[in-house]
Structures are given as C-alpha cells and as structure tokens.
Amino acid sequence: MSGPHDRQSIEITRRQVLEAGTIVTMSGMLPVAAEAQTSSSQLPPENGSTVQVSFQINGQPSTLEIDARASLLDMLRERLGLVGAKKGCDHGQCGACTVHIDGRRVASCLTVAAKVDGRKVTTIEGIGSADALHPMQQAFIDHDALQCGYCTPGQIMAAIACVKEGHASTPEDIREYMSGNICRCGAYVGIVASIEQAAPQIERG
C-alpha cells in the first residue's frame, strides 16, 4: 500500500528527472550546434535552386548555401543540427517551432530561411547553458511546466517574447498571448505560473 512518503519520493524522482533532462538537453545540444556552425559551410547545397544566406545564429556568424524554398525550421534542424525547435504541425498552428528573429518570435516552420539573411536568429540552444539556465527555463522546472517536453522549447521561446512584449502582467494576458502555443499534455497551469515567476527577472534584464 502506498503512503505519503511513497508519493513524495515519486514526485522528487520526477522533479530530478525533469532537471536532469533539461540539463542533458542543454549540454547535449550546445556542442552539436557549435560544431554545426563551424562546419556548415562545408555541407553540400540541397537540390534545386539555392541561395546564400549570412546571419547570426545564437550569437555566432554563419553562412550557408540553402534551398531557396527551405523553411527556417528545416535549416535549423537539418543544416545546423539545432533540433531544439520542434516540428509539430509544420503549418503555423502549434508553436512548437517558435524561435526569435531580431528578438521577435516567429513560427520557424512558416518562415522562409532565405529571409534571415543579415538578421539575428535565437533558438532555445542560445538562451542559457547547463550551468546557467535562463530564468524562464528555471521557472519551467520549478513549476513542473512540462510533461513530454515536446512543446517546451517553443513554449519557452514564446514565453520570453511574451514578457518582452509587455504581455505578462496578468494571467489572462499571458493566456491570451501564449494561445498560439499548444501543449497536448495540458501543462498550461504550470506554464502560466512559470511566466509569472520569470517575468520580473526578465524585465529587470
């Protein structure tokens, strides 16, 4: 028969797993991204019409020859190895692919990669490190604001933008301006609480 101690140990174990998963995800992605940035110019262009794009990705300069029709999401995932942004619907309806261009959130599945020429792109891999999580990442851990985690990178990128846009002053505002990010696991209560926690820190800069 399970008692309160068993419940507690299950919850602690889950929290530890979430923390470990976040850190492993962060630490696992950063070297891949760094390697991809140094070697990306050596990758062969894709078939069809190509175009050269030069941009900043997570603070690092990058130049790629890409398929002129490629989406930003595909370029990030398949050419740069930055797989934090997820392909949920590929139709602009779920928010799993959210990244920032020049500090503004976009659905990268609907953004033509060629349009980032001369611009600054930031993905989930570029906002914190395993040793120093971004306040929004820490808040998601603190509030258990994820279950499967598939939507989480997009939720966090959208949440940071939501705060910077000035739309995080009330829970109602947060729900309204985060409504483009779907969570199939229904972690919305934790997501709203996370944004409320992290907002003051982000606003202070």
Ligand code: FES
């Ligand atoms: S994958 Fe881009 S909005 Fe769903």
Ligand code: FES
């Ligand atoms: S945590 Fe599973 S989809 Fe959001």
